[in-house]
Amino acid sequence: MAVLDRLRRGLEKTRRTLASGIGKALSREAPSEKALADLEELLLSTDVGVATAERLAESLRRFAGEGPGKSGSELVSFMKREILDLMSKPMSRPGPKGSPHVVLVVGVNGSGKTTTIGKLAKRLADGGERVLIACSDTFRAAAGEQMDVWARRAGVEMVRQKPGADPAAVAYDGAEAGLARGSTVVLVDTAGRLHTKVNLMEELKKIRKVLERKVPGAPHEVLLVVDASTGQNALVQAREFGSCLGVTGIVLTKLDGTAKGGVVVAIASQMDIPVKFLGVGEALEDIVEFDPEEFVEALFSTD
Amino acid sequence: MFEELSSRLESVFRKLRGYGKLSEQNMRDALREVRRALLEADVNYKVAKDFVAAVESKAVGREVLKSLTPGQQVIGVVHEELVELLGKKAVSLKPASKHPAAIFVVGLQGSGKTTFTVKLGVHLRKKGAKPLVVAADLKRPAAVEQLRILAESVGLTSFIPAKGETVLDAAPKAFEQAVDGGYDWVIFDTAGRMHVDDEMMSELIQLREKVPPHETLLVLDGMTGQDAVNVANSFQKAVDFDGAVLSKLDGDARGGAALSLRAVTGKPIKFVSVGEKPDALEVFHPDRMASRILGMGDVLSLVEKAEQTLDAARAEEMEKKLRAAEFTLEDFLDQLKEVRKMGPLQDVMQMIPGFGRIQKAGLDVDEKALGRVEAVINSMTPDERRNPVIIDGSRRKRIATGSGTTVQEVNRVLKQYFQIQKLLKQMKRGGRKGLSFLPF
Structure with a gap:
């Protein structure tokens, strides 16, 4: 269970904060107003956001009022179920045979796209896939070099062009190379961009269109990479990238360093975009598939 | 930047203006909205709580309740408190008595250190100084290359460590080059590190012993959530930074991290990084920012920008x-x-x-x-x-x-x-x- 261990290690801080706090807030026989207020603050401290925190506290209040004598553990398992309900979104897995599965990776600057692609490439290659990376970040200085290092570490092929080249052209090359070389997965890295920059968002649409034309059904996945320390803005990012590209999943990165991760709950609660992977460290294998049950369990477990 | 918070407060006070007088009850409503808005803007929940309490006591102390224009008075108090929280006056770099003076740029991964390093170099050069930028991030793949290319593109001189050299070996050499070359400032672009990564944090402490910095600047992503206070606290404990830089504020609708950081560490925010171009750096003005938060607009920055261009x-x-x-x-x-x-x-x-x-x-x-x-x-x-x-x-x-x-x-x-x-x-x-x- 190395994967779960890694996830747990990464989530340890969140778990400690939430578990001890919720335990304390709910250890009394019935939740007092004070305990509920404590719970709300606790949820707030993990970046779930004010709306989600209020809603969770409210449903707990209702649950507690339904019948007399709810024990603390009953209340805790109720909270678990509530959060789990929010987090459980079906995962779609389209995979036409004979052409590569194209994954477009997007996100704001510094969220960890390149690192995530490196890790994903390694994971997929280890799983027997023939992976090709297309480095469409032709804007940031040395982005290609950085991707190249990761590609070599992961032992996969890579397509890139000169700095300043048209990112859509690189995506095109990547798709074409993927088809020609019989790759089973093509990962497309893009330059970081803030979701407010209209022209840069248009550029993404163009990349998407190029991939669509080249490979039937592509891109099969559009992954939005979100830094876990991001606050409520992650919701705006998910909404904006989502409406521009149709994001199919979220990769939550840098979960190892901070006490938070609650933004995942907020994203799952407010958007129809499931979280698919978690980045939990700097090593090549520090990426785990998102499992809502494990996640909620890890969030609440008290060991 | 901050539109969300501004419009929230605006709507609160639009409601408030409708009343002839302000009762304790609608005062409380307004302040609850202020708190909500602050939370949604990612202000740390403790900071938001203290802020609301401070506004409440001031507003009551001034007999806002009897005022004919309670809404405006509350806006006034909220504004004052925001300015207070943000640090009152703009703070620039510490003047150095001896040159070259070293500036350390530190922060989490992906916060925007490398981009800021070059922006700061350009900023100092505009003021007539001679800066040297040093690639001190030997950890992230191609980080050195990124700094070299960026610096070259704006004509800044960069120091690039030799292959296989450690940061601790390279840093003193970089400083020597700055002395020999008659540079005024040596800006070290350090590796991104998690604040809970003890090993990396101790590297930073060792680096400080090799080259004592004149100033250490913490770069914080302007979109950071509740965790901003933990990051700031950890870096403060480890390297006692002198000021902070808020990055990526051009795209963010909120920006509560600015308030949290300042409130929790007491350190001033010195710069705001607002774009990917090397000159997209602004000095942080707490009063303007507060006006902006309240929907009064950042007219002064606009005028300055216009004057420059x-x-x-x-x-x-x-x-x-x-x-x-x-x-x-x-x-x-x-x-x-x-x-x-x-x-x-x-x-x-x-x-x-x-x-x-x-x-x-x-x-x-x-x-x-x-x-x-x-x-x-x-x-x-x-x-x-x-x-x-x-x-x-x-x-x-x-x-x-x-x-x-x-x-x-x-x-x-x-x-x-x-x-x-x-x-x-x-x-x-x-x-x-x-x-x-x-x-x-």
Whole structure:
């Protein structure tokens, strides 16, 4: 269970904060107003956001009022179920045979796209896939070099062009190379961009269109990479990238360093975009598939 | 930046203005909304709590309750408190008595250190100093290369460690090069590190022993959530930074991290990083930021930006014309070009008071539409531009064909122009002054 261990290690801080706090807030026989207020603050401290925190506290209040004598553990398992309900979104897995599965990776600057692609490439290659990376970040200085290092570490092929080249052209090359070389997965890295920059968002649409034309059904996945320390803005990012590209999943990165991760709950609660992977460290294998049950369990477990 | 918070507070106080007097109850409602808005803006929940408490006690102490304009008074108190929380005055770099002086740029992964390092170099050079930027991030793949390329693109000298060298070996050499080369500032772009990574944090402490920094700046992503306080606290404990830099604030609608960081560490925010271009660095002005939070707009920054980019003589000439209401389509085109020089229109518009609300209402600034306006005006003859009244149906058709647009588009441009002119005439009659450069 190395994967779960890694996830747990990464989530340890969140778990400690939430578990001890919720335990304390709910250890009394019935939740007092004070305990509920404590719970709300606790949820707030993990970046779930004010709306989600209020809603969770409210449903707990209702649950507690339904019948007399709810024990603390009953209340805790109720909270678990509530959060789990929010987090459980079906995962779609389209995979036409004979052409590569194209994954477009997007996100704001510094969220960890390149690192995530490196890790994903390694994971997929280890799983027997023939992976090709297309480095469409032709804007940031040395982005290609950085991707190249990761590609070599992961032992996969890579397509890139000169700095300043048209990112859509690189995506095109990547798709074409993927088809020609019989790759089973093509990962497309893009330059970081803030979701407010209209022209840069248009550029993404163009990349998407190029991939669509080249490979039937592509891109099969559009992954939005979100830094876990991001606050409520992650919701705006998910909404904006989502409406521009149709994001199919979220990769939550840098979960190892901070006490938070609650933004995942907020994203799952407010958007129809499931979280698919978690980045939990700097090593090549520090990426785990998102499992809502494990996640909620890890969030609440008290060991 | 901060539109969300501004518009939230605006709506709260719009509600509040409706009451003749402020009761304790609606005061509490307003403050609850303030707290909610702050939380949604990612202000740390403890900071938000303290903030609301402080506003409440001040507001009550001043007998706001009896005031006839309670809403405005509360805005005043909220504004004052925000300025207080943000640090009152703009703080720049510490003056150095001995040069070269070392500046350490530290922060989490992906916060924007490398970009900021180059921006700071450009900023110091603009002030007449000679900076050296040092690639001290040997951990992230190609980070050294990134700094080298960025520095080269703006003509800054960079120090690149030899292959296989450690940061601790390279840093003193970089400093020596700065001494020999007569540099004033040596800016170290350090590796990104998690604040819980003890090993990496101790590397930073060792680095400080090798090259004692004159100033350490913590770069914090402006979109950071509740965790901003933990990050700031950890870095403060480990390296005791002197000031902070908020990055990526050009895209964020909120920005509560600014308030949290300042409130929890007491360290000033010195710069705001607002774009990917090497000159997209602004000095942090707490008072302006507070005004902006309250929806009063960041007019001073706009004026400064305009002063930096607009041609002063032309601006003056334009102002005369505007006053005299002799605004031709040629001037309209000039204005468009001048305004576009100031950067992406989105950035410029955000500094205008009340724009947060307009934008919410769905008004998007379409840069391409501006390009079309330019094309339309460019397709007119000089006569038509000076005297647009002569543009009849067949001229419109010709202009549309010439500019690759439609007659409707040409009509729209003309209509806009006539509206502006009408507005100018009204203003002239009304004797209002101050609309100097914006044709909107």
